[in-house]
Amino acid sequence: MPVDNARTRDALLGFADAMDARDVADAAPAPGPELHLLTFALDREEFGIPVTQVREVIRVSEITRVPQAPSHVRGVANLRGRILAVVELRSRLGLPPAELTARARVVVVEVRGRVLGLLVDAVSQVTKVPQASVVPAPEEVLSGDSDYVTGVARWQSRLIILLDLEKALAPTE
Amino acid sequence: MPHSFLVIDDSKLHHQMYRLIFSRGELAASTLYFATNGREGYGLLAAHPELTLVLLDLNMPEMNGLEVLERRRAEGLHPHVPIVLVTTEGTTDDEARGRRAGAWEYLRKPFQPADVERLIHRALAEAAGAS
Amino acid sequence: MGGNENPFGDLLQDYVLECLPLAEQVADTFVELERRWRADDPADAVIASLAGRLHTIKGNSAMMGLAPMREVAHALEDACGLLGQRPDRRNDAAAALLVTGGGLLADLVRNASPELDPAAADRYVERVRQWLASDAAPAADSQPERRQADRRAGGGAAGAEKAASVVRVDFRRLDAMLEVLGEGLIQHSALAEAYREVARRGGGSDEMDRLDQAVIALQKTLKRLESTLMETRLLPIATVFGRFPRMVRDTAEAVGKRVRLVQAGGETPLDKAVLDRLSEPLVHLVTNAIVHAFEPAEARRRAGKPEEGTMRLEAAPQAGRVVIRVSDDGRGLDERAIRKKAEALGPEGRSDESIPLRNLIFLPGLSTADRVSTLAGRGVGLDVVAGAIHALGGTIDVETAVGQGTAFTLSLPVTLAIVRSLIVEIDQERYALPLAHVAETVRAEPDAIREINHRGVAQWRGDLIHVADGGAVLGTGQSRSTPRRFYVVMAAGGKRRGLLVDRLVGHQDVVVKGLDPELGRPDVVSGTTILGDGRVACILDAVRILEGGRRAG
Helix, strand or coil: CCCHHHHHHHHHHHHHHHHHHHHCCCCCCCCCEEEEEEEEECCCEEEEHHHHHHEEEEEEECEEEECCCEEEEEEEEEEEEEEEEEEEEHHHHHCCCCCCCCCCEEEEECCEEEEEEEEEEEEEEEEEEEHHHECCCCHHHHCHHHHCEEEEEEECEEEEEECCCCCCCCCCC | CEEEEEEECCCHHHHHHHHHCCCHHHHHCEEEEEECCCCHHHHHHHCCCCEEEEECCCCCCCCCCCHHHHHHHCCCCCCCCCCCEEECCCHHHHHHHHHCCCCCCEEEECCCHHHHHHHHHHHHHHHHHCC | CCCCCCCHHHHHHHHHHHHHHHHHHHHHHHHHHHHHHHHCCCCHHHHHHHHHHHHHHHHHHHHHHHHHHHHHHHHHHHHHHHHHHHHHHHHHHHHHHHHHHHHHHHHHCCCCCCCCHHHHHHHHHHHHHHHHHHHCCCCCCCHHHHHHHHHHHCCCHHHHHHHHCCCCCCHHHHHHHHHHHHHHHHHHHHHHHHHHHHHHHHCCCHHHHHHHHHHHHHHHHHHHHHHHHHHHHHHEEEHHHHHHHHHHHHHHHCCCCCCEEEEEECCCCCEEHHHHHHHHHHHHHHHHHHHHCCCCCHHHHHCCCCCEEEEEEEEEEEECCCEEEEEEEECCCCCHHHHHHHHHHHHHHHHCCEEEEEEEECCCCCCCCCCCCHCCCCCCHHHHHHHHHHHHHCCEEEEECCCCCCEEEEECCCCCCCEEEEEECCCCCEEEEHHHEEEEECCCCCCCEEEEEEEEEEEEEEEEEEEEEEEHCCCCCCCCCCCCCEEEEEEEEEEEEEEEEEEEEEEEEEEEEEHHHCCCCCCCEEEECCCCCCCEEEEEEEEHHHHHHHCCC
């Protein structure tokens, strides 16, 4: 059963807008521990996951639809001989479906011992952000089933929404 | 006339060859027994005193043709059953030794079906003459 | 060769079946002998073990009228006979002579035919004659004695024991048995279905309970039979590994390198169907490594490595699969060079740091065998190797360290679940329909399908059958402007139903792969497979599709 994603989405976007308004200027790299993130885009937002969960990034072209699969599953793909299920992260995060562009990618992740593909609009380079730049997510986002956001990193005029993949990919039914 | 033959040879290919030979003409009605080693063959020989002829390969692992013959002589098993020692070219010593151990005849590879048939006819003639 | 046809000509296959394994063992033993002699091990027992096999090959070849094989086997017998008595003649030259002869004999047997050109055999026999004559031969009469003693010692007790308890079965017969069993399983499904029907209508009773038990028991038995039969198809991977000692030696020599092969896990069992398809990709991997991975001797010495390169071929079972590792201690893969080349391939191969090496390396055009040499087998790239492994239902991965070496890890299923299927296309997606459930494919003529009670109906072989839209059944179709061109008549347990599709692609043996748990339990999909072009296709469950019709109406 999909959660009330519309509310979550609004809360998330509202929070991001509010952060934008405070406009943090570029600063020299802050000292201290860093998070290594792979960041990707969905709609206008940028999301980040620990790079340790990422196995690789592949192109989208060969996803086969699976009839009667759950709605959040886009299909399956051939990953060097292994059948990879590709999940539509958009629907899980409450974002409307959209056309795929040439920049779309599948991020192959390993979570809880399972290997899955995440369909995203675009992938950026691996980014290192200081732990200190992470701000906790707002209350509305953390409540209920939307607890897959662990925080937001404000870094070099970017706002990266940090995802807890385990929670984001947990079965919703 | 119903005859029975025993083939003792570790080569399955040779079993096939013998089957082919014994499928033609008057031999077609024969009963065939097959063994893949000397020990097995000796057991089959013991069980079938009515055998018309035995074709015994010389070169087999564990218990070769010569050893089968020697054991038969030592135990006096079915001395009337003619045993043909099948040898490969270049083993004249083995043939002599085989005869001394009680082989009735030897057959050198490569042989033709006709060679086997000839031996069988001789064996039958001798058996008829003897009785 | 005159009109003298060999009376045993029909037994050529049996000849190869019996003599080829022997010849290959002999050839491998010669390679082993060479290594031992180089390590100053006289290896008397090894020489003695050859006599029986060579003798058998000689005798069999003679019987079949195959003179070249007989001559070569005889020459090898003579050579081994001399070497058995004369340890002083065991040297590189002698070893090379034997290895050549072993390979030649195996090739001759493998390609056995009465019309074989004797030239190569004649040349070799002459070489051996000269080698034998190039030394004062020992007393002539002691040789036969020696050979006889060798014969008695040779063969091995274990071999005879095994031979007595082993039956040789033509592999095709096993396949036929499995096919019949497959039919049995389908019939069982029909039986179970019929039972359920009767149970639905008639309710319970003692007889019904007994019938139920019987149906369940039958399936258990059939399944047990299936797994037993599948086990008979299991062969040790050594049957494929067996050719490598010689191959590694020959290839290394041809490119002027020294490579030794270390093998492990030869006893690991694999289905013959997997083994048959594994051989070629393994050969490519090993050849590529020998040709490209190993540095020349001086470079290795400078790097502090032993001059002789080590190639490892290791197999081990692992949780229902078999893992094979092909590794070398060569120069490793130059990651930077590969990424540069990937960039050159265009935006597709962007050397994004996040794309790991193992993904790039298998792209077409990017294999390490980019220099075409005759030995690297027509420039076969790693993408071809990967494709072959994938088609098997296996996976392939690579680890490498510059200067240290490279390791390819293959993971293969122990057995192949293969289903002969009809590939069809519905709404630009391809699907596999198991042929066992396909009765016929029919071109959908414009008026052939009428609508009765909102369901499509057509005449087929004198019966009226329901015909459903493929897109509707799968839940993938949008409304279509152009009608679908064919329908496939599917059949199971006495039921028939047509399924409308856009295109008939063809027949194919597909390797069945499981369903990822993330996919839930789709009703009409029983599995997935990877088609020849690398795309994934869903395998449809015919029984479910046929049932679906009833549920809907």
